[in-house]
Amino acid sequence: MENAIISKEKLPELFTQIIAKNKLFAPVKENGFSLFKEVEKASEIDTSYVNTRVPPKSIIFKQTETLFHFTPGKKGNVEKIPEENEKIVIYAIRTCDAKAFALLDPVFIGDFEDPYYSARRRNSVLIGLSCNNPGPACFCTSFDDSPASIEYVDILFTDLGYKYYIEGNSEIGKKFLEDHKTLFDAASGEDQKSRDKVEREAIGKIKRTMKLTGIVEKLDGMFDHPIWYESARKCIGCGTCTYLCPTCHCFDMQDESTLNKGARIRVWDSCMYPEYTHHASGHNPRPARMNRVRNRVYHKFNYFPKNTEVFGCTGCSRCIEYCSANIDIIEIINKIGEVKE
């Protein structure tokens, strides 16, 4: 089964079936904010959101994770954490956040495999929900993606009012649809047309454009340009832009121990903090905010595309929406594009 329809009345039953065999993560509302959380019943799910403040990368690449326990001393040993093998379903992920996993995968499952990330990623099914009403700063279309891109999800749901149009993409997605087929009806040609209309309208609602043509090459010659001082002038170094970015993946390792036992813990880190590059010698290669803002832009729009052939940004707009200094990455990139060489 590839394309199908499910009426909204049957959704609770679908979630009940999913929860019976998987951990289900879906958007819920807490204190007025949407976030992805493990849910135990369908009634907890709330898809009336543009996007969650914290991206669902936190489900696979956890904000804080114990890597192993140890006992110190000559007779000390290391106690491994059992591999997580539970099946995970992430429901209603936006396509920009699903694409972010495609960018994180080469980092964590590339030349060196991170067993913690890779166990959860291997066991996860991504069910996308087309973004019918993108936010005012969203710009996924600048990367030739769409609010209803199917490319990065296993299955895509599109809200057609009283029903969802469902498309299976990967083999996992198609099997998932087969497993739950008693809840679905075949999609008609009219349903397909409605789905395409919803996508066209959603694309039409995206008002921001990042001009990316030639930006990788342009940045090659701009490392010492004064634009970086101007761009970083307002930055307060809070790190919000990196913590909330679905593609940022920097982390720190910390050992927490008492005399008899300890744990090695991995925590998200941010290249926007001076400590991030502070050497033990006291030297810091990125001592000023200018250096750190510049690095953030270079990493996403020069280093990452040179290494992987894709930009390290998906246009989710979180760093624009939540930056307390109103720093706008679209404005920075577009200004760089306008600089005369």
Ligand code: SF4
């Ligand atoms: S969110 Fe804004 S102020 Fe905070 S570190 Fe990022 S660019 Fe600077």
Ligand code: SF4
């Ligand atoms: S750089 Fe900003 S817009 Fe791009 S993916 Fe990260 S948070 Fe989203």
